[in-house]
Amino acid sequence: MKILLVSPRSPDTFWSFKHALAFISKKASLPPLGLLTVAAMLPGEWDKKLVDMNVSALTDKDIQWADYVFVSAMTVHRASSIDVIARCNALSIKVVAGGPLFTSAHEEFSGVDHFLLGEAEVTMPLFLADIAAGAAKPLYVADQKADITQTPLPMWSLLKMKHYSSMSVQYSRGCPFDCDFCNVTVLYGHNPRTKSKAQMIEELDVLYRHGWRGSVFVVDDNFVGNKKKLKDEILPAMIEWSKEKKSAFNFYTQASINLADDEEMMSLMREANFDRVFIGIETIDENSLVECNKMQNQSRDMVDSVQKIQHNGMEVQGGFIVGFDSDDPVSIFRNQINFIQKSGIVTAMVGVLNAPIGTHLYRRMKEEHRLLSDMSGDNTDGSTNIVPKMNRETLIKGYRSIIDNIYSPKQYYERVTTFLREYRPKSHLGFSHFQFCHFTAAIKSMWFIGIKEKGRRYYWKLMFETLMKRPRAIPESITLSIYGFHFRHVSRKLVSIPSQSSA
Numbered sequence: 001m002k003i004l005l006v007s008p009r010s011p012d013t014f015w016s017f018k019h020a021l022a023f024i025s026k027k028a029s030l031p032p033l034g035l036l037t038v039a040a041m042l043p044g045e046w047d048k049k050l051v052d053m054n055v056s057a058l059t060d061k062d063i064q065w066a067d068y069v070f071v072s073a074m075t076v077h078r079a080s081s082i083d084v085i086a087r088c089n090a091l092s093i094k095v096v097a098g099g100p101l102f103t104s105a106h107e108e109f110s111g112v113d114h115f116l117l118g119e120a121e122v123t124m125p126l127f128l129a130d131i132a133a134g135a136a137k138p139l140y141v142a143d144q145k146a147d148i149t150q151t152p153l154p155m156w157s158l159l160k161m162k163h164y165s166s167m168s169v170q171y172s173r174g175c176p177f178d179c180d181f182c183n184v185t186v187l188y189g190h191n192p193r194t195k196s197k198a199q200m201i202e203e204l205d206v207l208y209r210h211g212w213r214g215s216v217f218v219v220d221d222n223f224v225g226n227k228k229k230l231k232d233e234i235l236p237a238m239i240e241w242s243k244e245k246k247s248a249f250n251f252y253t254q255a256s257i258n259l260a261d262d263e264e265m266m267s268l269m270r271e272a273n274f275d276r277v278f279i280g281i282e283t284i285d286e287n288s289l290v291e292c293n294k295m296q297n298q299s300r301d302m303v304d305s306v307q308k309i310q311h312n313g314m315e316v317q318g319g320f321i322v323g324f325d326s327d328d329p330v331s332i333f334r335n336q337i338n339f340i341q342k343s344g345i346v347t348a349m350v351g352v353l354n355a356p357i358g359t360h361l362y363r364r365m366k367e368e369h370r371l372l373s374d375m376s377g378d379n380t381d382g383s384t385n386i387v388p389k390m391n392r393e394t395l396i397k398g399y400r401s402i403i404d405n406i407y408s409p410k411q412y413y414e415r416v417t418t419f420l421r422e423y424r425p426k427s428h429l430g431f432s433h434f435q436f437c438h439f440t441a442a443i444k445s446m447w448f449i450g451i452k453e454k455g456r457r458y459y460w461k462l463m464f465e466t467l468m469k470r471p472r473a474i475p476e477s478i479t480l481s482i483y484g485f486h487f488r489h490v491s492r493k494l495v496s497i498p499s500q501s502s503a
Helices: 017-022 033-041 060-065 073-089 100-108 120-132 186-189 197-209 228-245 259-262 264-269 286-291 303-313 332-343 360-365 392-406 409-422 436-448 456-469 469-495
Strands: 002-007 047-052 068-072 094-098 116-117 139-141 167-169 212-220 249-255 274-282 314-322 348-352
Touching: 002 033, 002 139, 002 360, 017 469, 033 047, 033 068, 033 120, 047 060, 060 073, 060 116, 060 212, 068 073, 094 100, 094 120, 100 116, 100 186, 100 197, 116 120, 120 139, 139 212, 139 286, 167 197, 197 228, 197 392, 228 264, 259 264, 259 274, 259 303, 264 274, 274 303, 303 314, 303 332, 303 409, 314 332, 314 392, 314 456, 332 392, 348 392, 392 409, 392 469, 409 456, 436 469
Parallel strands: 002 047, 002 068, 068 094, 094 116, 116 139, 167 212, 212 249, 249 274, 274 314, 314 348
Antiparallel strands: none
């Protein structure tokens, strides 16, 4: 068999970091870890190729080479996935589809020969057995959660690592919380399933042997879902590994805000070279937190929690949502802006509330006849698939006011300054992982941000203040300035879209 694995193209969003990647001559932030893992599940004698459409174009020649094209996608890849499937159909090449997009809504797609829904560790053996018997079915649905201690190592040999700014590993699946808008538990359950210490170290070793140095994203939706195992086994092993490899990797991940309550956990993560963590803050409105069952965020001083994590050497990146039924249309937008500025969360991903298929929110909106068209999957495009309680135009206008405000040069650089004042890194890893592309990025930032941009005076003010007060933080200042360049490009595009297109 010849198998072509295709990762669809992502649109230009805050998450794409497209305009920032150009500074370091990279094409994509992260590799398609799921497809690389699926490739390792296929028979060793089969030929395999990978096309990540965020890195290279998918050609007809690529498709015609294959017996099967495997497509794995998230909701944000819907448009690109439809195009890939249509091209395969036109060339009479069979399509196998899986991943969150198809698991949630496979009935909405035509032209797919075989759907593998749920976790591939469960469905792939069934599909392969039927292929061998010449009796492959159109639909395979996982009837149980996978034992990820049996998940194979990703097939990194298919990937050209030089095109990516970061690599990825997965330690766990699932989250113990039950936020009503989140489909993580729909897909992976409430009980965090974890890999073994030996697996985790082997995954790091393989990346190291492939020559990777630098940033590694631990892709878990909630890395701290099983705190005991992390503290007793995983983080001590990662700390030892990092010492042996002379801090070859710096890690970042996603976690819940209760990380701030655990000094031991934060200390261990810092020692293991974690330097960033994305946290779903969503809103500081207590009524809205109760509404969405975000219990871990309720009744706490959120600024204090953020600063505790920053004091432990990890930059907090935050997810925010507007459009809850409990949101006050008079105050919610200004309150979100004020919190983001005060907290020093530089990378603030703000989106309008959507209801993913299968979530508590989806069911409630369906019962209340408030569901609209399919959600885009891009929580930074100002769209929503529900009828909001507040006036729709007020919601979209308010959302855009947040984006326009927090990513304007003055407010953005103020947050960078606030963050650097609170940040207590283990070491400034930008120096230890210095590469030539980082030097060229610094030069490009001076030209494109420090000379060509209208808000250039704020860039130079940050650089001079950093040089005078905390010179070892220059790499962070340059990196965050480049992120801001990207965010401004995306936000300018967003605020120029007519309101009616946000439906």
